[in-house]
Amino acid sequence: MNPVLKLLLEGGRLTTAQMALVVGLSEVEVQQHLEQLKKDKIFLGWRPVLDLSREAAAGAAVRAVIEVKVTPERGGGFNRLAERLARFDEVESCYLMSGGYDLLVIVDGSSLQKVAGFVSEKLSTLEGILSTSTHFMLRSYKEGGFLVEQAEAQSSRLNVAP
Amino acid sequence: MSADPKRWVAGHVASLPKSGIRDFFELVAKMKGQDVISLGVGEPDFVTPWHIREAAIYALEKGKTYYTSNLGMIELRRAISTYVTEHFGVNYRPEDEVIITVGVSEAIDLALRALCNPGDKVMYHQPCYVSYHPSITLVHGEAVAVPTYAKDQFALTAEALRAAWVHGCKILMLNLPCNPTGGTCNLEQLTKIAEFCREKDLLVMSDEIYSELTFEGSHTSIASLPGMAERTIFLHGFSKAFAMTGWRIGYACGPAALIDAMMKVHQYTMLCASIIAQEAALEALQRGWDSVCKMRDQYHRRRDLVVRRFNEIGLKCHAPRGSFYAFPDVTSSGLTEKNFAVGLLEKEKVAVVPGIAFGVNGTGHVRACFATSYEQLITACDRIDRFVQGQAR
Numbered sequence: 001m002n003p004v005l006k007l008l009l010e011g012g013r014l015t016t017a018q019m020a021l022v023v024g025l026s027e028v029e030v031q032q033h034l035e036q037l038k039k040d041k042i043f044l045g046w047r048p049v050l051d052l053s054r055e056a057a058a059g060a061a062v063r064a065v066i067e068v069k070v071t072p073e074r075g076g077g078f079n080r081l082a083e084r085l086a087r088f089d090e091v092e093s094c095y096l097m098s099g100g101y102d103l104l105v106i107v108d109g110s111s112l113q114k115v116a117g118f119v120s121e122k123l124s125t126l127e128g129i130l131s132t133s134t135h136f137m138l139r140s141y142k143e144g145g146f147l148v149e150q151a152e153a154q155s156s157r158l159n160v161a162p
Numbered sequence: 163m164s165a166d167p168k169r170w171v172a173g174h175v176a177s178l179p180k181s182g183i184r185d186f187f188e189l190v191a192k193m194k195g196q197d198v199i200s201l202g203v204g205e206p207d208f209v210t211p212w213h214i215r216e217a218a219i220y221a222l223e224k225g226k227t228y229y230t231s232n233l234g235m236i237e238l239r240r241a242i243s244t245y246v247t248e249h250f251g252v253n254y255r256p257e258d259e260v261i262i263t264v265g266v267s268e269a270i271d272l273a274l275r276a277l278c279n280p281g282d283k284v285m286y287h288q289p290c291y292v293s294y295h296p297s298i299t300l301v302h303g304e305a306v307a308v309p310t311y312a313k314d315q316f317a318l319t320a321e322a323l324r325a326a327w328v329h330g331c332k333i334l335m336l337n338l339p340c341n342p343t344g345g346t347c348n349l350e351q352l353t354k355i356a357e358f359c360r361e362k363d364l365l366v367m368s369d370e371i372y373s374e375l376t377f378e379g380s381h382t383s384i385a386s387l388p389g390m391a392e393r394t395i396f397l398h399g400f401s402k403a404f405a406m407t408g409w410r411i412g413y414a415c416g417p418a419a420l421i422d423a424m425m426k427v428h429q430y431t432m433l434c435a436s437i438i439a440q441e442a443a444l445e446a447l448q449r450g451w452d453s454v455c456k457m458r459d460q461y462h463r464r465r466d467l468v469v470r471r472f473n474e475i476g477l478k479c480h481a482p483r484g485s486f487y488a489f490p491d492v493t494s495s496g497l498t499e500k501n502f503a504v505g506l507l508e509k510e511k512v513a514v515v516p517g518i519a520f521g522v523n524g525t526g527h528v529r530a531c532f533a534t535s536y537e538q539l540i541t542a543c544d545r546i547d548r549f550v551q552g553q554a555r
Contacts, residue, residue, distance in 0.1 A: 010460065014536055022467050022536050159513060160187040160202035162292045162341075 004033035008043065011145055049144035052108075062109045063092070063137040066119060067101040069130040078102060081128045090118045101133070112136070178299060181292050182519030186503065190513045199542045201530040202513040204341065206405040206486070208533075210442070211453040214404065217445035218438050226437050232429040233421075234262025234413070235440045241447040242413055246398070250373075250383040252391055254415040261421050261428060262435045262443075266371050266399040266412035268428075270297055270335075273367050273395050273414060276423035278303040278333060285326065285364070286335040287318045289342055289489075289520035289527075294335055306331060309523045312491060315480040316345025320354035327362060334364045336384060339372040342520045342529035343489045344482020349382050356387040366394040371412075374403035374454055376484040377462045385415075392417055395424075402486075403454045404446045409439040461486050464532040464539055471543035472530075475550050486533040489517065493526045495553045503528055509552070510545035 003023040007014060016034070020027040037043035052061050068085075072078050078096050082103055086094040093106040105123070109115035115136075124132050140148050168176065190198060209215075233239060239256035247253050254260050263269040270293065278284060280302035286294045288307040298305040308326040310316045318336070336355075339346040347355065359366055366384055373381040385394040399412030414424060428434075465481065465488065472479040472490045479490035492502040499516040506512050517524025532539060 006459075006463070012536065018536060018540055021471075021540050022463055024466060024470055157203060157205065157207075158187065159190045159198065159200040160183060160515060161204040162181065162183050 002033055002037065004030055005037060005042065008037075049146050051140065051143060051148050053140060053148075062112055062115050063140075064107045064109075064115045064119070065135045065137060066105040066107060066123070067133040067135075068103040068105055068123070069132075070102050071128050071130055072102075073128065081126065085123065085126065088118070088122060090115070090122075174299060174302065178296050181296075183292055183515060186513075186515055186519065189504065189507065193507065193511065196511055198507070198511045198513055199534070199538050199545070200513040201532070201534065201542055202515050203531050203533065205407040206402065206457065206533050207535065208405040208457055210404065210406050210409070211446075211450060213449055214406070214442050214446050218442040221438055221441035226441060228437060230262075230434045230437050230440060232425055232434055233258075233260065234435060235437070235444070238262060238440050238444045238447075239413075241444055242415070245447050246396065246415055250370075250381075250396070251386040252383060252396065252415070254396075255418070258418040259421055260413060260415050261425055262440060263399075263412045263414060263428065264432055264435050265401065265410040266369055266397050267293060268410075268432060269395075269397045269399075269412045269414040269424075270294075270367065270369065271300075272424040272427050273397070273420075274298060274301045274303065274333075275427045277365060277395075277420065281330075282333070283328060283331040284333040284335060285323070285331050287322075287337070287340070288522070289316070289340075289517060289524035290335075291337055291341045291369070292520060294337075295521070303333075304330075307521060307523070310340075310343065310345055311523075312478075312480065312489075312527070314345070315483075316340060316343035316489065317347045317351055318345070318355060319351060320358045323355060323358050327358075331362065332365060333367060334359060335367045335369070337369040337371075338384075339376060339381075339482065339484025341372065341485055342487050342515070342517065342524065343527075344480075344485040344487045345489075346376070346381070346482075346484045348379070352382055352384055353387060356384055356390050359384075359393065360389055364393070366390065367397060368394055369397045371397070371399055371402050372485040373398070375458055375461055375486060377458070377465060377481075378483050381484065395420060400443050400446055403457075404443075404450050405453075405457060406439075406442065406446065409436075409442055411435055411439045411443045461533065464534075464536065467536070468530060468532045468539055468543060471547070475543070475547045477546075477550065486531055488530045488532060489524075489527050490530065491526055492528055495550050497553060499524070499526055499528050505553075506546065506549050510549045512542045512545050512549075 007019055016030045017027050020030045070081050090107050092108045095104045097104045107115055119134050239260040242260055243254050243256040274297055278301045283304045283306050284298045285306045287310050295305045308322050310318050368384050385391050385396045395414055395416040397414050400406040468488050469479050469481045476494050477490040479488055503514050503516040514528040514530045517527035
C-alpha cells in the first residue's frame with residue numbers, strides 16, 4: 001500500500017515534512033504520492049473538523065439530513081440526478097442508500113431559513129425528485145472521528161515506568 | 163525509643179537494590195512542567211479501546227462486583243485457551259491448566275514462589291525487565307544472569323546459556339521479545355535453547371507479553387516446540403497488545419500440577435483478579451484483535467522512524483523485531499549511558515532510561531520507548547540529534 005495513504009488512513013494531522021520523516025522518504029516524494037492519490041481520486045482533499053455549535057464557528061451552524069426519493073432514469077439510474085444534486089455548495093455529502101429512500105443528502109447552512117429555502121426552492125424542484133424528508137440536527141456528539149464534548153481526560157501516565 | 167525502625171525490615175528485602183528506574187523517575191518528576199518528552203515509559207500511549215472499556219462499565223452496571231473462582235472466570239479461561247491455541251499453537255485445558263493473575267508480574271511471582279526452593283538457581287537473560295532479579299531474590303533463589311549482546315541483536319543464544327550454566331540451575335526465565343532490548347529469538351535459536359533446556363532438565367518460565375508486537379516474521383513460543391509444553395509455564399497478559407496496563411490482568415498456562423501449585427499461593431495471597439478487569443479482558447479477546455493490529459502497525463512505523471533517526475544521528479541501533487523499545491548504543495557520544503540520559507534530560511528535555519537499570523549488560527545503551535505520537539518522536543529525535551552534535555564539539 002502507498003505509505004502516505006497508510007498515514008492518511010490513521011487520521012493523524014502530520015505536515016508533509018513530518019510524513020516524510022515517518023515513512024523515510026523525501027518531502028518531494030511525499031508530495032508526489034499525494035499528487036498520485038489525488039489523480040487516482042482516492043485522496044479528495046483536506047478539511048478541518050470543527051465543532052459547528054460553537055459561536056465562533058457558526059458559519060454553517062445548521063445541518064439538515066435529508067432523505068430523498070427519486071425516480072431513477074432509464075440509462076442513468078440514480079447517478080445523473082445524484083451528481084447534479086451533489087454539485088450544490090450547500091450539499092456537504094450525498095450518498096445513494098439502500099432501504100426506504102434513495103439518496104441521503106447532508107446540507108449545511110448558516111440559518112434554518114437558508115437550509116429550508118434550499119430544500120424547498122432548489123432540491124425539491126429538481127426534475128426526478130419524488131419527495132424529501134428533512135431532519136434537522138439538534139446536537140453533535142462526534143464529528144469526523146473527534147468527540148465533541150467528552151474528550152479523554154488529560155493523561156496522568158507516569159513519565160518513566162519499567 | 164529512638165532505635166531505627168529499619169531494624170524491622172527483613173534482611174533480604176533491606177538488601178534489595180532500589181530500581182534504577184525509580185531514581186530516574188524522580189529526576190524526571192523534578193522537571194515537571196518543562197515540556198519534557200518522555201521516551202521513558204513502559205506502556206502503550208493508546209487508551210484501552212472503547213469497546214473494552216464499555217464492556218467493563220456494563221459489567222459494573224450489571225452488578226458484577228464479586229469474587230471469581232481462584233483460577234479466574236471460566237469464560238475468560240476458555241477464551242484464553244482458544245486464543246493461545248490459535249496464536250501460539252499450544253493447547254491448554256481451561257479447567258486446570260490456566261490461571262488468571264493480577265498482571266504478568268503476579269504470575270512471575272507465583273511461579274517463582276511455587277517452584278523455586280531457597281537456594282535453587284534461576285537463569286535469566288540480561289539486560290532484562292527490572293523485576294526478574296529481585297523476584298528471584300525475594301523467594302531466596304539464586305539469580306544466574308545470561309548475557310545477551312548487541313552483536314546478536316540481543317537474542318539469547320544457546321552458547322551464552324551453556325557458558326552461564328552452573329550446577330543447580332532449575333529454572334530459565336525468558337522474555338522474548340524483550341523489554342528493554344526488543345531482542346527476540348528466531349526459530350533456530352529457540353530450538354537450540356529448547357534442546358539445552360531438555361538436556362539440563364530446566365523448567366522454563368516464558369514471559370511473552372510483547373509477542374503480538376512482533377513486526378517481522380511471526381512469533382514462536384518455546385512452549386510450542388517438541389517436548390517443551392510439559393516443562394514450560396507460558397506467561398502472558400493484556401497490558402501491551404490491548405493497551406490495558408492499568409487493568410492488571412495476566413495469565414499463566416502450564417501443566418496442571420504446576421498451575422495447581424501456583425493457584426495455592428494465589429488463593430492465599432490474592433484470592434482472585436478483579437472481576438471487572440476480567441470482564442474487560444474477555445471482551446478484548448472476543449472483539450479486540452482489529453485494535454491490536456492497528457496499534458501494531460503504528461508501532462511498526464514508529465519503530466522504523468526512530469531506528470532510522472538514531473542511526474543517522476550516529477547512535478548505533480538495531481531494529482527490534484518486537485516490543486516498543488529501541489535500545490541504541492550511545493557510547494559514540496563519548497558519554498556513559500547514565501551521563502547521556504541525565505545530560506539529554508537536562509539540556510534537551512528528553513527522557514530515556516539508562517541501560518544499566520536493566521542490568522550490567524545494558525551498559526552503554528539507553529532504552530527509548532517509541533509508544534508515543536509521530537510528532538513527539540520527530541521532535542525528540544531532533545533534540546537527541548542536537549544533544550549528540552553538542553557533545554561532538
